[in-house]
Amino acid sequence: MTFHRFLGRRGTIAVPAIAVMTMLALVGCAPEADRTPTGSPSPPYVSTYQTPEPTAIAPLRGTTVPAGSLDHASIAAKIDNHWDARPQVGLETTDIVFEELVEGGITRYVAIWQSEIPELLGPVRSIRPMDPDIVSPFGGIICYSGGQQRFVNLMRQTPVYNAIHGQADTESTFFRTNTKSAPHNVLVRAQKLLGQHTTIAAPQQQFAYSLDGESSSAAKDGVTVTTMKYRFSSSYWGSWKWDAARQLWLRIQQDKVDKDSTGKQLTAANVVALRVNVVNDRGVPKTLLSGKGKAWISSGGAMIEGTWSKSSPTSPIRLVDTNGVTIRLAAGNTWFELIPPAGSVSFTTPSGP
Template sequence: MKKITFIIPLLLCISIVGCSYTDTKSSSTKPFKRESPPVIDISSNDTVTNDCFYTGENLTETEKSNIPFMAIIENSKDARPQSGLSEADIVFETMAEGGIPRFIALFHKNTPKQIGPIRSVRPYFLSIAEEYNLPFAHCGGSAEALSTIKADSSIKSINEIANGAYFYRDASRKAPHNLYTSADKIRKYITSNNIKIDITSNLSFDNSFWKNEDLANATVVNLKLNNFYTTNYKFVNGKYEKYMDGVKSIDKNNNIPLSFTNIVVQQTPIKIQSDNLHLDIAMIGKGSGYLFSNGKVEKILWSRTTSNTQTELTTADGNKVYLAKGNTIWHIIDNSVTPTYN
């Protein structure tokens, strides 16, 4: 694992939005052997790597100084096309209520001028933000997520309800699908509040991994996640272009198609709570999945032992797995869903 420390304090922002949620953890998880990560002080330019920890790509001098953060972004049909996703390093996608998907996107290398629509947090999004130890922008959240934020001062919540100056409404869209922010606004909040950030990443990148001729071809990837949402990908010019419900996805900021170098599919138990609405998504434990890149596929295993460790990815036989250098979309789906590809 690679690690960088930003010496930057935190104002927690809390709102009251009713929901309930119960975290699910795997009691059968065995500890995964991890290397002790180096700690790199970001204040010394001599110690900053030229590679982005989240994409493996080279960073310019300006990009090196960018503060990484995350943002929870709506993915209902009324929210499309979203803004900023084409500039994210990693986009995580999973389900919210009613079979509607939602993103939490990680930004480091780039500085999008508009990000959104921003929506509310759930416990499993907290788990992802905690995994990468990053501040995240959101607007409100479920009762349990907000209770967790209130109880844990280490969680780097940037809640619009308490920090409206760092967000804005776009008059061209109808509420609640019109709340936005920008990379500059979120980074200004982080520096103004002296938030401490320890950048950690155990992702490994090696383009040569995908030159293995024994890997199966996968130039089309399909994910039918429920009766209300289907997403698929077509491999074009070295990247996977994303489609949602049969429509090519674009970024509202620049009209660029959403395309990704890597697609991670992480299968895990997802259950409906007793209210028949909210979800339990098991983020701690182990399971199987798929990694797509360069028009090929590798079946993988994932493992995460505790809330403050990162998800480890290996090949099905336990060897190290490598992403190709570039951006990634990371699907967290139920065990009952299997991607199809050809």
């Protein structure tokens, strides 16, 4: 065994070599200070996700709206289209408008509001025999200034609340404006009228809708068109021109821009022309809407041909293509042109008629 000698103050001490090695090993195994950086602790994770507000589909436009925002009735009105009635009040916010033939070869409208109720609408005129079939599927309220008693009786038999000028229940909501001459001057305080009938249910969805014009049936399966021209009689005609920048159809009557009460041109996301039969009801043209006929549906700068049908006064109008597939309109407002047999419908394509 090897010994090492260490010199102390009083002499030398013999230490075995193995002891030296053991001491050195213990010194080498002494723990070092922890050099791992500590830093600040990470903050707890907090999610910033917010649950989206629930949405619904506007029943008469097909647009997405906050859930519950349209839980109210629709308002329909028989709107004057005489030259002295223009520009009409509130047409720019309609969901759906039906243009129909009346006496003298001119037209009137059945306009329907639900997505946006204007403060005022009008001028309203008297009811016609086809109007019950038009408004019955929507329910809600119908505004008009009166009419032949037989037509009023028909309208009162529908599931629609009749708001008639000159009646006790419309004394605060119907009035004559001094901005137009009689009989083209009866307006309706629409928001106030709706507030008086809060228990009337909202309308059911009437048509199938796509997300936008590009995904509508006309744009996907139809032909590209730039103009739709229509004629109700020898004395009345109009047209719709496609505005690609705005993705809307622009309305023209008798070759003049058809403006709303704000001075802007009336527009539509969809223009639907229906070939309808018209009979003479004791001197009053009556459009027949129960049945079926040819249809031309224009959306997204294109047109698709199809068939319309309506099985009963309270059933909605159904639109299908030549294969029997339901036609989807573009989300937005719609104008219906109810073209009589003597009338016409034509289209202009980018390359010509």
